Amino acid sequence: MSKVAAQGNSKQAAGKAGQLAPLRGAILDVDGTLLDSMPMWDRLAAQYLRCQGVQPEADVNERIKDLTVEEAGRYFQRHYGLRKTVPEIQAGVVALVRHYYAAEAELKPGAREFLEFLHQRQVPLCLATVTDAVLVQSALARLGLSSYFVKLLTCKEAGSKERPEIFLEARAALGTPLAATYVFEDSYYAMVTAKAAGFPVVAVYDTSAAADSARIKTVAAVYVKNLTETEHYLDV
Secondary structure, eight states: OOHHHHHHTHHHHHHHHHTSOOOOEEEEOSBTTTBOOHHHHHHHHHHHHHHTTOOOOTTHHHHHTTSOHHHHHHHHHHHHOOOSOHHHHHHHHHHHHHHHHHHTOOBOTTHHHHHHHHHHTTOOEEEEESSOHHHHHHHHHHHTOGGGOSEEEEHHHHOOTTSTHHHHHHHHHHTOOGGGEEEEESOHHHHHHHHHTTOOEEEEOOGGGGGGHHHHHHHOSEEESSGGGGGGTSOO
């Protein structure tokens, strides 16, 4: 639903908001929720191969999506005849990713306005992400948003989003009531974990999770295409 549509359905939005606690703290995912970075991950393998002077197959990303970096490196060696060691391939991929976050990653539409909206109202914010901290920090610094967040938690230190610990640790850092601490996510599996732990969930649409839209609607308290729409559904 667009922002205009949300305004047009003000009665429905108000009714939904009336069933939910006011937003007093927010735990936000990064990739696909704040940053429009999922397309980079989808084309990363092909980009790396092109940098090596190799023309990738059209479906190379699909072929390696469930492989580790080490396994993907071996696939590149075997299938494309790449004359690099697996550690060299891994280093090359990591270099591309680091450059992307430091120089190219952009916010999703409405993300900056929404963060500013919450910041002005002194709503504490925490990030919970699967992405390495150094990558996220480089993007936030370039975008001028580092100071907006109380804490940055990654799955590397706090555990997978298939378990609730990362969300519980984030809430503890915020110091806000569970029912008033909203988790903003684009990934269905993470939403399921957060909801089971007692958090209200705001689902943020991303094309990478479009196939899960029907399931997401069964879990999320609110489902938005643009983060600014949240203002019409929740009391802050």
